[in-house]
Amino acid sequence: MKNILTSQTKIIIALIVIDAVIMVFLTLLSPTFLTYGNIVSLLTRMSELGVLAVAVTLTFISGGFDLSIGAVMAFSGMIAGYSTLLGLPLFFSILFALLGGAVIGLANALLVVELRLQPFVVTLATMTMVRSIVYGFMRGKTITAFPDSLLSLGDKYVLGIPLLFIILVLCAILAFMLLKKTILGRYIFALGGNERTAFLSGVPVRTMKYFVYVLSGLLSALAGLLLVIRIRAAIPDAGLNAPLEVITAVVIGGTSIKGGKGSLLGSLLGVFAMFLLINGFSLLGLNPFWSVIILGTVLIVVVGQEGIMVPFIALLHRKVRS
């Protein structure tokens, strides 16, 4: 029975336990935590970072890397805002916002695939560029002129569950089906496992890379729209901390930054754990920058788990031998 419990399932079980422990802790510390209002606001706020986490999980599994997610969020919000200001119908502003994200993803893919550049550096550069474009156009101002038909989505509930959270769940289910039930999913895993082997076994490596980066841009743009709906405005600083928060959450969830391994459920549980922590900090009235410090530390510790454990294991071996 032991081999049923893979490392993946172990991580997910551990995360569920951690989430539960934090929730119990917060319930004891703060009387307002376990109220319907707080839980709903938690789930709503989780939705956009959850969608980003889906994007990052896909990119990581394929062995890629995308730092531009946060900037694309702001970019899509900006496009939606300006389209609305120009008087375009809602459908087109949403379409253009999503297309904008896809174009950035395409640019990332072009640089990574055609010029064989490192995804780290490419997406760092596109992140800077896109953020600069957003700042340049918006000049630190927010756009609030969105139609009520869009904004009212943020107040809709289905069976008491916020609609934005349901959009996240739908995205996650679709991505899960893509990864587990289609040939594309198997290609993505193969690509991340070993690019050379994947290429030699007939995986269309280049096409798959384009697919992953464009999808990542598209999902980030969707996350940007969700943020617009939630806070009822497009802000130039949208998603400023997203790379740190989302990458940390995804890595906590057991997705390897080296590719070929990962789970969407783990990523979402990771995002949830992160939000519980951030929520807890604000309920306890701590400086919000504490969460940045803790996230950074968690990122290094979790990513380095293997690396930190290696010397210990070596030490144990030495002791056993002597």
Added chain:
Amino acid sequence: MNGKKTISWYLFNGVKFREFPILLYILIMVLFFSFTTPGFWAVRNFENLSRQIAVVGIVSTGMTLVVLTGGIDLSVGSILAFSISIGGRGIPLGRPMWIIYPVILLLGTLLGFINGVLITRIAVPALIITLGTMNIFRGITMVITRGIYITPIPPEYTLIGRGYLPFFFLLIVILLFMFVTLRTRLGRNIYAIGGGEQASLYSGVPVVKYKVVVYTLSGFLSAFSGLILVGRSGFIQPQAGVGYEMNAIAAVVIGGTSIFGGSGSVLGTFFGATLMGLILTGLTMQAVDPYWQGLVTGILVVLAISLDSLRQIRGRGQLISKR
């Protein structure tokens, strides 16, 4: 080169043609701005320009060493802010300058050392580690200072940021590290590690030691440029140095250092920083909103790394001579 070592041998032996196109671009930019921008040749403008280049240039020098080993350091801006904000807390208490300055430099060195230890102990790309430490250092700075500026600061602290003094310090740093990279064992090993880490390890290069040294130096230089920034601006703000990592990476890759490590030079970075400073100052003088600077920096980075990558793709199959 038998026996007699002239100054130019020390300076330019090891500098290959890769740096010279940048000199050409610098010339083109100077000509362009001198025709299009009135007041470009004003003394005040050059003073300004030299100070701007100095702060970014010193950070970029540290970044060059890191990139030469095949790594990257995203935490430079946060280290800068941490050192001056935490070290500068002694200023309102009336501590003398000869204590404050060493403390600031020491803090930067310490944070760089922490980066180096983490990167060598944990088998994870330096980008992830420094993405983490970048946020940790910035977070600690914000928590301790609560976002409050330190101002006013005594006039002796602005001494280092006056006139052409920052540029003078930049030149010293550049010359020092040109010597280090081209003429010392440390420099040779930095290139060796960037050229092939496994191979260097097997040929007996103490890779871990040198990598720690490189990140420590990067931290030290970040803190040092922090001193100049404080001298220039006359106050200490905890948000200082946001986005410096991108500017430094830009100066490094524009200067011809390969982002894959193992090839490039400190002199190239100096030229890269100069070109960046010229372009950004020129744009500001053309009344372009500073918000667009990130776009320009990003485009320059993408162009530089694309050229480097094309060179590598074309050079495949032949012996690629490093350096």
